[in-house]
Amino acid sequence: MPKMKTHSGAKKRFRLTGTxxxxxxxxxxxxxxxxxxxxxxxxxxxxxxxxxxDVKKIKKLLAK
Structure with a gap:
């Protein structure tokens, strides 16, 4: 299966912390x-x- 692409809008709006x-x-x-x-x-x-x-939805958009 191909890799998931990161959602362009989400990567501009959200950041993941170390945890x-x-x-x-x-x-x-x-x-x-x-x-x-x-x-x-x-x-x-x-x-x-x-x-x-909302975390699960956003992490999916960020391909994490």
Whole structure:
């Protein structure tokens, strides 16, 4: 059977940690940041671990 290709969109949006968790960026940081509070933009800066329910699906897209 041929190798699975990595999904191009998924590889730009998700990263795997050393322990196998999937990390993602938070939403609402792309534009219109001028009127968002500094507290909000600082909070949105950090990456978070993806929900347990979605991990299997994302790992399949990442061909892992």
């Amino acid at each position: 196998g968790k999937v990390k993602r960026r938070r939403a609402a940081r792309a534009h219109y940041n001028e009127w968002k509070s500094s507290t909000l933009t600082r909070r949105l800066k950090s990456e978070v671990v993806v929900s347990v329910n």
